[in-house]
């Protein structure tokens with residue numbers, strides 16, 4: 004056991020940080036720096052392109068697909084440095100982390116030739132069409148129906164809470180192809196080009212900063228069978244594999260630590276004193292971020308050793324949610340009355356922290372898995 | 384000691400409910416702008432006309448009736464600065480007509496109602512000042528926390544209020560915020576209970592999961608604790624009780640705010656769903672409570688003199 008970084012990874016971090024210090028100051032502020040805003044998504048196309056030029060957008064991809072087989076640690080350094088600045092890749096981190104790899108693992112050569120190059124160039128937005136009005140936490144109960152008609156699927160149904168659905172060029176869509184099978188069995192992944200006839204996208208105004216959700220209504224949308232990813236009715240396995248490491252793919256703890264820093268800097272620059280209560284809260288929040296960090300590293304270590312995903316991923320995710328909430332508490336302790344300004348860091352962090360336990364799967368489901376798989380408690 | 388409303392209080396409660404059902408509530412808040420509303424002068428006029436804003440007379444030490452009225456207003460998401468009129472004004476030499484903004488001396492930055500206020504009440508360590516009219520014009524600040532907010536940069540000195548005890552005024556300001564928090568937290572908890580009762584996943588109501596039940600049960604304990612402590616403080620009016628009420632109400636927000644959102648899932652993040660109308664207000668009230676000086680610290684120091692620096 005040891006906790007040091009080897010030269011390769013610390014060298015990479017130095018290089019990356021100096022690139023970020025050069026690129027970001029001119030672009031990364033105001034609305035652009037708010038993940039999910041229109042300006043942010045727009046800037047992500049420039050930024051991801053610059054990363055791509057340096058081979059840093061998809062370094063962990065195999066050489067055949069334009070990567071250089073970089074270690075999971077390099078990807079972790081990349082994720083950490085970018086999230087600690089608020090994630091300038093915008094939604095494109097999903098492409099690099101799991102949408103691309105899922106297409107590599109399950110796609111036909113035609114699909115790979117079509118979808119992967121734009122991802123590795125950094126110039127495409129994907130959205131994730133999973134949740135439905137009646138299928139949230141219980142995702143496997145999804146009902147959006149795809150019926151085969153010759154060489155197309157005819158899709159009918161509603162997806163909801165689709166982040167980036169209004170700007171995406173493609174949707175990684177989960178549909179039900181066999182309504183008679185047991186719920187996990189009859190699901191299929193389709194790669195949908197957007198816009199497409201019969202698909203109506205409408206925005207659902209939200210309360211988390213500029214992030215807005217969308218509703219996607221499919222009415223007799225015709226999707227070529229050639230756009231199916233993996234086998235029919237095998238979608239659950241495909242998507243589970245794709246997301247198996249995603250619990251630590253978005254190092255939310257790094258963004259939380261960044262917000263903590265922002266709040267302190269804004270308050271200090273404004274000439275406000277930070278009292279001992281707030282200072283203690285800052286320390287507690289920072290320690291929680293560090294705990295989430297080390298628990299995430301443990302998962303990356305497993306991945307680097309090709310150990311199958313374990314409940315350590317659930318532990319890390321729960322720790323991240325807790326860190327986000329403690330950071331919100333600390334930001335409020337620092338800002339006190341200044342929280343009443345919409346653009347203040349604490350106002351923003353409070354909204355953001357709400358999503359932490361919901362957005363990538365419910366906190367309680369993580370706790371259920373920890374109880375069963377980590378503690379070995381009996382099933383209820 | 385009696386935990387039930389007496390006849391007069393019941394009558395007020397019923398009349399308030401009728402008035403608020405007609406002139407307040409989430410729909411009214413949405414008419415005013417939702418999480419970025421304008422001041423509800425109309426509601427204030429109705430409350431005034433019905434005589435609800437003068438329940439605790441000048442010098443009154445028992446403001447429980449006033450606190451009950453304020454709780455109902457807060458539960459109905461009223462966008463009015465009535466808590467200062469109902470709970471603080473009886474400690475001041477002059478009556479307050481119209482909205483005021485209550486701030487700590489040295490306050491600089493955003494303050495609730497500052498752009499609508501006819502006066503500022505500035506609470507210092509040794510004196511309370513009255514700034515009327517406030518420095519004009521006070522610029523509006525977007526907060527998206529469910530209240531009209533104004534920016535106070537240079538607060539004029541104003542007039543020292545003679546024969547006013549700053550500790551007493553601060554105590555009532557704390558009770559006022561605690562009561563407002565209780566109303567908003569009750570609204571949020573009710574929304575979450577409603578959602579998990581209706582919403583089915585895994586072929587069962589979410590509210591049938593024990594994890595959800597326990598989480599909401601803890602919200603209930605937090606809110607009940609804050610509620611009774613605040614009402615008791617409004618009855619007793621001591622600085623120590625006031626600091627305890629606000630400290631506990633703020634602690635309760637740490638349970639109620641994340642949990643109610645957690646259990647309402649993505650629905651809770653939409654403008655369309657009413658939950659945020661209450662929870663965002665909770666954030667603002669809590670910020671205001673902290674801005675008046677850390678209540679937990681105040682409580683500890685009031686109780687144990689040895690802790691004062």
Ligand SMILES: Cc1cc2nc3c(=O)[nH]c(=O)nc-3n(C[C@H](O)[C@H](O)[C@H](O)COP(=O)(O)OP(=O)(O)OC[C@H]3O[C@@H](n4cnc5c(N)ncnc54)[C@H](O)[C@@H]3O)c2cc1C
Nearest residue numbers: 131133134139140164165166358362365367645646648649
């Ligand atoms: C910011 C944000 C972005 C999102 N982006 C996307 C996206 O791009 N694409 C997409 O498909 N979806 C997206 N979602 C939706 C997200 O995946 C769902 O919100 C999530 O799966 C929960 O579903 P739900 O909201 O319907 O909550 P519900 O299923 O209604 O659950 C509500 C709450 O009930 C509790 N609960 C549920 N089940 C259990 C249980 N078994 N035991 C104990 N408690 C339980 C949990 O607290 C849960 O949060 C996003 C959500 C958010 C908040």
